Amino acid sequence: MNGEQLQDFLTELSRTTIRLGGRDDVEVAKKFLAKWANNTMLLANYITVNYRDVDLVQPLVAQILALYYKGGILRQYALQFIPSFIGTYLYALSKKQQKSIAVFEIFFLAVYNEEILEGGPQSDVLTKKVEEIRIPSIRYPSIYHDPSKINALPEVTIMKPGNAPSTTVRVGPYPTIEEFTSESKFLILTRLMKSVNGSLVYLSSDVVSRHVCLATLSICESGFTFPETNFASKVMEAEHMCEVLEDHSKKPRQHVNSALLLELLTGVYMALFNGAPDLALRAIDSMHQRAQYEILAEVILVEIF
Template identity: 45%
Template sequence: MNSEQLQNWLTKISEKFRGYEEKITEQKISSPNYQRRLEEIGLETQYLITYLMNNYENVQLIQPLIAQILSIYFKLGIGRFFVLQLVPSLMHTYLLGIAKRQKQSISMLETFFMAVYNEEILAGGPSSEQMTKKVEEVRVPSIRYPSIYHDPSKLIPYPEISQMRPNGGTTVQNIVRMGPFSAVDRINAENRAVVLTRILKSVNGALCYMYRDIVCRSYCISMIILIKGGFSYPESGFRIKVLQNKASDEEYGDQSK
């Protein structure tokens, strides 16, 4: 599929999503099966991801696609979950572009991430009229009690915060507050990690609504590529013997290029 075909397809699914959300409202469906709906367009979604990854350097080609993708995102509902599926693949493409110093080429991806981030940090959720920003809490379990990760007897004790559980048991834990998150008008080295990790948190929170073959595959491929980034894995007879016809697949290929 080329850019024009993908634009036409995005227009069609945007209308399809709108009709589906209207049906949910009219029939008062409490638990819509978004995952099944996204599965129906899984193949075309993969085409879209592949096209964006392969052509991100050509801003003129992907600009109309990014604009349509954001338009679908702002309609929320199934549209938001559809767009969040694309995040892992677009994120590693963006990071690879930074590593290659392709600042101009990744400008549209930065615009995409800024728009999504500024919506996801709203306390009332995306498109909320309230401009209050989210404040999140992370509970850090006590190091006083042993776990599979540590032996308390080998650690230097630190002061902790005691709290009472609703069930009557006493536990000791530290609570780290993050936020309120600040809106951004550009992404730079100082705020990049916050922007990307906050978007990934939204993706993780919506995994149950997404088509797993898309989002899980994207996550896995993205992690493999980022881990392998900057390294070269030369061919060898043993490697070919073990991997056979998979030696050139994207999961096992040379990701340093």
């Protein structure tokens, strides 16, 4: 498909009348996005290959953003492009290709400033989203640790002052950001990947699995020649297909951030169990080696090594 055909495809997609809001939302969304998975991958690949030609890419990115603003199932469709866009953006940034950089930064800023709102895209409610996460203490038995010992300790120990069995952590609200800076760059990209990970249940696993792994490989391997390991063969315990991928060693090195890598790792783990095990294992291996090089303790701790 050429650029004109892809624009026609996005125009046709924008006319969808499917709305989310029922008990079958997940099934409906996955069926719809899976139907167009092949075209979506062609579109993402087209933008990646032609990102330097702003006249070709900018109209397509603008149409994807317009789909995002429509909300519902089209928001989910647009989120599928974020891993691929992040990989392409960081590569363009490392080569200082300002026109291409601007195209992706406009897209990222627009989506970020909608995602931090409680009501989502085009919401009249401007309250910012705050998430609360309960982290159980390892001092007490729980279903997260050892269910067999759940009643091993007397209840009185839980009642002691300062001995709360769990801690609640608040995530957010995130600040409104008007422009990309060296300080805000990774905050924006990390928050966008967090939105993708929060919507994985709706998205086409074929699309997201492949592109989150390819983006991770590009980000972690660019400018490096890491030694090959037998990690993939040890995990899969059988002969597996090894797709020939692009050599990133001669590309400029890309800056990384622990928070962004951890969000990418979440997507890679999803890919590991949803149709792209070979790519996922190679992405985990490359991230591990990059994390060791950068001494990123948080990333190394979460990996499965």
